[in-house]
């Protein structure tokens with residue numbers, strides 16, 4: 404994992420995290436991005452090493468021992484070092500770097516402490532636990548800026564609680580760029596040195612640096628100073644401290660960010676269930692039944708026995724009553740502005756939508772931490788507010804199957820033919836009865852199998868009318884059923900689109916954001 408990967412992950416954490424990241428780590432995150440960008444622009448070959456420790460541990464003395472002359476002498480005149488001092492061997496590029504570090508006291512020397520350490524920038528620093536707030540501020544600021552940290556402790560105070568709890572532990576992620584130095588080893592008997600080193604190593608391991616290396620040195624006698632020079636030479640030669648330090652900063656910050664938890668995937672079934680619930684609450688079944696009712700009414704009008712079918716006209720069309728279907732189209736309404744006349748969702752229907760949406764969000768959020776769960780819930784609440792209007796509009800816009808059937812006309816004609824036939828039969832009988840009365844010659848009524856033909860015509864016409872009525876009713880019921888199903892399918896599709904846009908997509912986006920955040924957190928913390 405390169406520093407670029409981690410920085411990219413850090414940016415992703417910022418964007419994907421949004422307001423799930425509390426203000427304090429969020430501002431740290433911004434500051435770190437800015438800080439890393441600046442450090443990377445400055446003298447990439449230089450390695451900045453700072454000597455940190457309590458007052459009197461011998462930081463200034465150790466710097467002098469490393470350099471081989473008393474460069475830090477002017478500062479020793481005072482009881483404590485209060486300004487940072489830099490020793491450099493390669494002024495090229497170091498000036499900008501030291502300006503950024505705000506280190507004004509600079510000493511340039513010719514002979515590097517190690518042949519590989521020409522680009523080393525060695526800093527003597529004020530004590531970190533100083534009674535002087537200014538000293539402490541300088542040490543803390545530079546502890547955040549240097550590429551590598553050398554903790555200088557002495558045999559009396561090496562186990563100091565403040566040093567370990569407040570300084571080394573928070574830098575546990577920086578193990579790769581950390582050296583622990585036990586100075587003033589000359590004050591211990593030769594037999595005690597390894598015991599104190601072992602004890603210090605134990606404590607540092609407990610601080611969270613499992614592979615800690617502790618070097619025992621003496622600024623006074625020069626013991627171990629060569630080993631420290633070599634260790635610093637290693638750091639400078641590797642030229643990786645800068646990136647390792649920034650990576651450790653990113654990892655330490657990532658440790659403080661809350662993981663979103665286990666980001667699940669929603670099964671398609673959850674979406675289907677949600678759409679079905681919302682559709683029922685939105686009145687899809689009411690509309691689908693009205694489509695069937697409207698068809699049956701118009702079918703009865705068109706195919707019923709003409710002498711009574713006008714009664715069907717008196718009933719209002721169930722679809723028109725909802726402000727849907729043919730009447731609306733005829734009026735030329737703009738469906739985008741149109742609202743249906745569906746009764747406004749009652750409390751039970753509204754509750755049903757809310758419960759379904761919340762259930763969906765909760766299923767999506769299962770496994771997430773409370774912070775992320777609440778962002779999904781917020782998104783669900785927004786959806787719940789906007790859904791009713793969007794659903795009504797979707798129903799108004801849905802093109803419903805409201806055309807007539809081709810066979811209506813055929814049945815209509817046949818019904819009229821049957822009526823005419825009955826009229827012919829009746830007229831015939833009437834003629835036969837009346838003609839002799841007005842003195843006209845009677846005519847013979849033909850008889851088939853003992854039945855008068857006009858009577859047969861009337862009976863056949865009435866039977867045909869009844870039969871046509873029954874047939875049209877059956878056909879009408881069948882078609883109305885299929886219209887109802889078709890309407891329901893179309894409405895479900897329309898409602899599905901609304902539910903997708905206002906619930907499924909935002910919740911999905913929230914889950915994606917959590918997933919992206921989790922992946923970036925893993926990258927940043929690795």
Ligand SMILES: Nc1nc2c(ncn2[C@@H]2O[C@H](COP(=O)(O)OP(=O)(O)OP(=O)(O)O)[C@@H](O)[C@H]2O)c(=O)[nH]1
Pocket residue numbers: 456457458459460461462463464465479482483484485528529530586587588589590620621622623624
């Ligand atoms: N015996 C012994 N004394 C040392 C050693 N290193 C430093 N001293 C002494 O410890 C005292 C403090 O040394 P400094 O180097 O000024 O300590 P410092 O860590 O720079 O202290 P501040 O600048 O106040 O933070 C001086 O009197 C040094 O002579 C050492 O290795 N052995």
Ligand SMILES: [Mg+2]
Pocket residue numbers: 462463464478483484527528529
């Ligand atoms: Mg000092």
